Amino acid sequence: MQDQILSWITFIPLIGMAVILLIPKTSLNAIKGVSLAATFVPMVMATWLYFGGFRHLTQGDFDQARVAGDILASQFVQRLPWIDSIGVEYYVGVDGLSIALVWLTTILLFIGVIASFGMEKAGKAYYALLLMLQVGISGVFVSLDLFLFYVFWEIMLLPMYFLIGIWGGPRREYAAIKFFLYTLAGSVLMLIAIVALRLDSGTFSIPKLTEIAAQGKLLGANLPAAGELLGMKFSTWVFWFLFIGFAIKVPVFPFHTWLPDAHVEAPTPISVILAGILLKLGGYGMLRACFPFAPDAFHEFAYVLAILGVISIVYGAFVALGQTDFKKMVAYSSVSHMGYVLLGMGAFTVWGMEGAVLQMFNHGTSSAALFLIVGVLYDRAHHRDLNAFGGMSQIMPRYWALTTLGFFAALGLPGLAGFVSEALTLIGAYQAGDARFRTLVFISLLGVVFTAAFLLWAMQRVFLGQKNEKYAGFEEINFRELVCQAPLLFLCILFGILPAFLLDWMHPSVQNLLTILGAKA
Amino acid sequence: MHFLDFNPKQDFHLLFLSFVLPLVGYTIQIFFGKKLPRRGDWMLTGFMFVSMCITVLMFAKSLWAAYHGQEFRHHSGLEADLWFHWLYSSDAAAAGTSNVSAAIYYDALGAAMYAVVGVVSFCVHLFSIGYMAQDKRYHIFFANISLFTFAMLGLVLSDNILFLFIFWELMGLMSYLLIGHFSHDPSQKFFHRWATQACKKAFLTTRVGDTCLLIGMVIFYQHFGTFNFGELWRLAQEEVARNGGEYPTWMTVAGLFVFGGTVGKSAQFPLHVWLPDAMAGPTPVSAMIHAATMVAAGVFLLGRTYPLMSPEVLSIVAATGTFTALFAASIGTTANDLKAVLAWSTISQLGFMVAAVGLGGVVAGMFHMVTHAFFKACLFLSAGSVIHGCHHEQDMRNMGGVRKYMPVTFACMLASTIAIAGIPFFSGFYSKDMIILRAWENVLGGHFDGASFFAAVALPVAACLTAFYMFRLIFMTFFGEYRPGTVPSPFAHHGGHDEHGHEEHGHADHGHAAHDHGGHAHGGHDDHGHDHGHAKHAPVVHAHAAKAHDAHGHDAHAHGGHDEHAKPHESPLPMLIALCVLATLGVFGGHFWLADIGHSLAFWEHAHTWFETSVSLKSLYGASAPVDRVLLGHAGHTAHIVALSVSLTVASLGILIAYLIYGRGWERSQRIAGKITGALGDLYDVVKNKYYVDEAIGCAIVVDVDAKGNKRYQPDASVIGGSVSLGLALNWVDKNIVDGLVNLVGRTGRSIGVVSSHFDRVVVDGAVNGVGLVTQTFGSVVRLVQSGRIQQYATFAVFGGLMLAAWLILL
């Protein structure tokens, strides 16, 4: 059982989905019950995995694992042949980078299911797709085979398309297609890179590829023209193809415009999952399947990544300031927050990297909470115009209190989780010991100030000031909504006070990753 | 071991308890406060009392150590199990990088500040029981001030700058929530909308400073690899020594950034703009957060980071502080709002402290911080008491003669005013004298730079202005005749009137503004001060007030009754206790710290305070103390005489001017003041409008009051107008350019699709349709046969069968 726990976590939702398909459409309560169970069980398993099963490794463990052929020192590995003819394996495992994200996935999907209970349109197909989505996301995080990784990546895409396209807002079709095309464009580039890597190295195994690349042997020597194409090295091509594929998902500045549309149109639970985990796939993908395959190119372009990150931070904050749609504002704040991930990774220091991974987790909790908060208001008012509210704190004081907590978690108030990751990222970037990076840190501080500005401005417009009598009859936040938000906000506080609960887990793997990526060129 | 000796094993736990108790109280209060009896105030006040006792006990220990000449510097990190490992659960888990760990650091400076916070916070809790009694969000208010106290106590105990920063920002949050306290309460007509904007302004302005502090911290971390104060001090001195006794440039840069944090939090020019607007919060909040503790945290930070500051930074610090002191004091002379005067006074006094640190007088600055905390908290709370007694009036022009109605409040406020004005024997004298002395020591003692000279000249002027505006306040508020309704005021609590259809100008016709109708109708009014003019009208009043109370169902100040009953009234007992405690400390604060009580009366000799004997650079920073740059020989004595005479002169001068203008009757004061402002002309307007700094920065909150006493607000746009425009512009870029590109790609794709679909229709479909046509023709023929009648089908079948049979038989 323990050896297969990752498979169970990944595929229990699939079983749930099969069961749901057998239940008649009319017994909605049974469907809800099954989805709840099919997300609850993986959550319990992942929680055990995180706090109980996972072993904190030492440097010696990594050395041993390297000798044994697994440079990443993954745990709970399960490895079976799958498509022998091209050497594809079913190869799963977790390490310090992915374990927290697997845990977060199961938590957010469980909350997503609860949050969906209030949706009237949601039926059999909806829950089935939601569970399928979870299979895809968990699968990406646990895959150690590049082909498997890609398969899960694509599995995730389809349910998302339908979930936005069918259950979304008025412009859902536009948003869904935009999301689909963007991500598909990224996937195509990824696929090209994956095929090229397979042809060059003869393996799909991520640890193996990482090891080969670390030895500097992943040069495209087995390919026509010895890896040179249009004057660019093989590793550079691989790097950019994979990077763009992942950057679209993050999303990084020029590729971000699908995000606001998708968020605005998606129903609340889908926004929560989209912001909470789907964006993290991009950042995780870079750490797992982009930088390690092309370390040279990574070092060469690290500064470009950091610049893109800083542009996202500042640009996202300013655009958010200009929004009148509550949800769109939160969506742009995601762009801004995910910029830290890129800045931290580009800095290539321990704290920068850890800040980046931590930021992925913390943004997962805080932005999910923010989208739930927006959802509460939208369910009552059926619009999201920031200027049309006012004085909501007098009408819904408990809701206001939760929102305040969520907002301050998002703007990086010390004591809450966002601060730890932002501070680590900034210190890490500053430590990069390079005047160029220091300049970037100074610029990104603009984002820190303006994030506070747009959030507090929104707070003022929606919650403070003159009460809008039109909404005086709104009921206070109900139990179900509270149950959705409370755990996320609790995590924000917990990891703000005790970041060790995340950092202890990821630290050894981040150290190892830095070793693998090697010194700066 | 004497029980006043410091006992690490036990005392660190006590300290920890005192700092966590408010947090525990907050947690209970936030979940259950509403259901507790009296909405939980007794619990939090009780917790705070315990905390206060511990803080005072600990302070007694530090005094004990001082009298015995022992060093008082304790770091819980020396006890291995008293670390809090923050980033990683242990140092082993942080292999390959460094961990951030926190511990309790308790030295003489911290002890003084800790006790101040404990005492002031307890007094404010106590005061709020009376002052906030009618508030709708009473329990939330108590929860918030408790959490604030937790943050402030944590800040003082932090042994590293990162944790100091964490508590620092947490205080910012609490400040935001507490300034915005009335923004959730529409019955607070005036404060409701002001608070809405003021809280945001306060948070954002201080956040600018906080960001500077963060970057300063990061720069120091980058070079020294630690956040710990002790380590930083040591490494800084080593770095300086390595650099040949000069501070390297990067330390100047980093020091300036750290000072940026102080500028934001301690409301120094040009980030002072938030503090006057922070007066939108309830008065106890103004007293605690915006006078005694939080704003002083900026100075405390300077004290903690003093050894890191290069001389260049210190010059800038001194110049900024001096300028702020003078600048704010000048505005303070023009304000008419009771709380606004105190707010400007706070900014000015913070300027004194900052200047003191900049001049190298850390001890003087810290001393002033401590004395100021007591007398300013007392001033604010007294002001709150006056406002409470005058039915929420805040404009001093509508007061006067309050002395008669509120004797206790008057006594407390007068004592504190004397203290802040710098009269000998009162606490403010000693600390302010020390600051001015420091400036003159710098000038005369060979360390002459522009900032010192500026300070030596400008600080006495600011002190003079301080004495002037504080006594102006006293004369305007407490002397003369009670004169409600002299000017229209937005403050008076006349919400109820509007609801009951009273026209505001109705009152104006009678020559008094709305507020003087406050029959005081709450249950406790028999206990205190209603004996003025009450007697003969008592039955009428009670009937009327009670009726009004029932009808309004609102708060303490039911309106109705006659002019005679609009007299101010003394505040309830808990408020007075708090006032008296603080006033006592404000008066004796200076003596209390004196090292040698016997000398305390001989003020003309330089008073040797505890702060000098036991708190020196040496005792604060140990071996890492920076070298004091002032070389005093004989000059020290001269400086002392100069400073003493200067402080005495300016204080008496200020009081004298205040008496001459405001102390001789209201009408005469208006006449004289009118002449003076007339003579000053535009200059007066500039000062009155706060030198237009708010407008220049673009964050003015306009609270206009028109002739009728109505409030007008300008839209919020100016507050962050520029950035919002930029945001909108970028939003346009995002929509039209970035997304436009994407859509262009999409459109190109679709055009290709259109072309190919045309091909599809004509060529491919053509072929398919050809086949279809043939089939269709055939089908329509066959269709004729299909009638749907079974018998017809059967007929076909039979004939078919017959023909088949015929074929089989015949062939």
Add this chain to the structure above:
Amino acid sequence: MGLGAYVAVSAALFALGIVAILVRRNVIYVLMGIEMILNAANINFVAFDRFNQSAGGGGGLEGRMFAIFVIILAAAEAAVALAIVLNVFHLFNSVKPSEADLLRE
């Protein structure tokens, strides 16, 4: 009497049945026509069985057994058919087969 006579009766009965199915305007008669055809077949079964035996071709009872099966089936078929007729009547308010032309669709 030879086999020919039996077969002739059977053929006549069959022809009558066919005519009834094809030309009668009432479904009941059509059903009766079907019964006649079935009985024509029965006569053939029994007759050929009898003559096969007397010609010394074995002692089985297969033909007669088939006849009994057919009778049972005919009864069942009649029951079902009448039920259908009732439904047709409900649907078209008539039992004329020419009216029920839904098969065309």
